[in-house]
Amino acid sequence: MTVTVALTQMACTDRQAENLRRAERLVRAAAAQGAELVLLQELFAGPHFCQEKDTVHFRRGCELDRSPVVARMESLARELGVVLPVSFYERTPGGLFNSVVVIDADGSRLGVHRKSHVPNDPGYFEKFYFADGDTGFRVWDTAVGRIGVGICWDQWFPEAARVMTLQGAQLLLYPTAIGSDPLYRGGSPMAQWQRCMQGHAAANFVPVVASNRVGEEHTRGGGRWSFSAAPSSPTTTARCWSRPTSGAKPC
Numbered sequence: 737m738t739v740t741v742a743l744t745q746m747a748c749t750d751r752q753a754e755n756l757r758r759a760e761r762l763v764r765a766a767a768a769q770g771a772e773l774v775l776l777q778e779l780f781a782g783p784h785f786c787q788e789k790d791t792v793h794f795r796r797g798c799e800l801d802r803s804p805v806v807a808r809m810e811s812l813a814r815e816l817g818v819v820l821p822v823s824f825y826e827r828t829p830g831g832l833f834n835s836v837v838v839i840d841a842d843g844s845r846l847g848v849h850r851k852s853h854v855p856n857d858p859g860y861f862e863k864f865y866f867a868d869g870d871t872g873f874r875v876w877d878t879a880v881g882r883i884g885v886g887i888c889w890d891q892w893f894p895e896a897a898r899v900m901t902l903q904g905a906q907l908l909l910y911p912t913a914i915g916s917d918p919l920y921r922g923g924s925p926m927a928q929w930q931r932c933m934q935g936h937a938a939a940n941f942v943p944v945v946a947s948n949r950v951g952e953e954h955t956r957g958g959g960r961w962s963f964s965a966a967p968s969s970p971t972t973t974a975r976c977w978s979r980p981t982s983g984a985k986p987c
Contacts, residue, residue, distance in 0.1 A: 739772055739880045739881060739907070740769075740770045740771050740773075741771065741772070741773045741774075741907065741943075741945055742767075742769065742771035742773070742774045742775070743774075743775045743945050743946070743947040744762040744763070744774065744775065744776050744777065744947055745777065745947060745948060746758050746759065746762060746777070746780065746949065746950065747949065747950050747951030748781075748782060748783050748784075748949055748951075748953070749783065750782060752781045752782055752804075755781050755782060756805065756808055759776055759780050759781075760808070762774075762776075763776070763812055763816065763818065764812075764816065767816040767817075767818050771818060772817075772818055772819065772841070772879070772880045773818060773820075773821075773878070773880050773883070773907075774818050774819075774820055775909050775945055775946075775947045776809075776820070776821075776822065776947055777911050777912060777913065777947040777948055777949045778823045778834070778887060778888050778911040778912050778913040778947075778948075778949070779823050779824070779825060779834070779913065780823060780949070781796075781805045781824065781825075782796060782825075783953045784913050784915065784953055785865070786859075786860055786861050786864075786865060786913075787860075787861070787953070789861050794865070797826065797827035797832045798824070798825065798826070798827055799827050799828070800824075800826060800828075800835075800837060800845075800848065803824050803826075805822065805824045806822055806824055806839075806845075809822045809839055810839050810845070811843065813839045813840070813841060813842075814841075814842060814843025817879075819838075819839065819841050819878045819879055819880050819883070820839045821836050821837075821838050821839070821883070821885050821909055821911065822836060822838075822839055823835070823836050823887065823911040824837065825865075826848070826850070830867070830870070831867035832865060832866055832867060833850040833851065833866055833867055833869060833870075834850065834854070834862065834865075834866040834887055834888075835848050835849065835851070835869075836848065836849045836885050836887055836911060838885060840876075840878050840879055841878070842879070846876040846877075846878065847874060847876055848871060849869070849871050849873070849874060849885050849886070850867075850869030850870055851866060851868075851869045851887040851888065851890060852869040852871075852872070852890055852896070853889040853890050853892070853896075854866050854867075854868050854869070854889065855889050859915070860889075862889075872899075873886065873890075873896050873899045873900050873903075874903070875905045880907075881906045881907065882903075882905055882906050882907075883905060883906065883907045883908075883909055884900025884901070884903065884905030884907070884908050884909070885900075885908075885909045885911075886900070886908070886909075886910050887910065887911060887912070888910065888911070888913055888914065890910065891910040891912065891929075891932065891936070891944075891946060892929075894935070894936065894939065897936040897939070897940055897944070898939070898940060901940040901942055905942060906942060907943050907945065908936060908937075908940070908942055908943070908944045908945070909945050909946075910944070910945070910946040910947075911946075911947050912946050912947065913948065913949050914926070914929055915949075915953075933946060
């Protein structure tokens with residue numbers, strides 16, 4: 737069995753409608769290249785607001801059944817026949833979560849993963865906005881096989897990848913937002929992050945796919961954060977691979 741997987745990278749603004757149009761355009765481009773699963777980045781509907789602590793951003797949270805982000809991606813998945821793990825800011829009676837809903841190729845919701853590892857570092861003040869996830873690590877049987885999904889900081893921990901693999905995950909997916917970080921020498925965690933991703937794939941014998949935002953974002957308080965694209969990638973792109981039983985190749 738061969739599965740064609742695409743990941744996207746795009747710059748985000750503070751205008752949700754613009755970001756959704758951009759995301760939809762990338763998903764359509766990927767599907768046109770034969771993608772059966774498309775991974776969008778973490779919280780792609782808006783900027784990386786976790787750079788700062790500001791209660792104004794709480795209004796971005798939305799219930800799953802009322803989320804315009806989820807509704808639009810459900811319709812798109814159904815139209816194109818693609819699997820879409822969709823990152824969104826989830827509001828529940830129990831709190832606010834950084835979540836992914838897994839949408840199958842027929843547009844149905846298979847379930848939700850809530851980010852388990854929530855950082856609280858300079859530029860990543862996520863504990864101000866998100867409760868620790870309460871779903872644990874799960875896998876889903878989709879139209880393209882069994883997938884496991886974590887979110888950003890989840891990907892730094894080998895336990896998460898191993899738990900999903902032991903549940904039968906054939907593909908590990910991580911929507912992410914990794915950018916400048918003053919805690920790292922040179923201000924960037926990219927080299928270490930890439931080694932972690934390679935380690936998960938090597939240790940578990942499964943492909944690992946991550947989608948990151950790109951560009952430079954500014955906070956309301958004047959802060960500035962940079963995000964990294966894949967080498968030689970434009971600021972907005974969809975990259976696509978076919979995954980046979982082992983290995984991956986550009987399609």
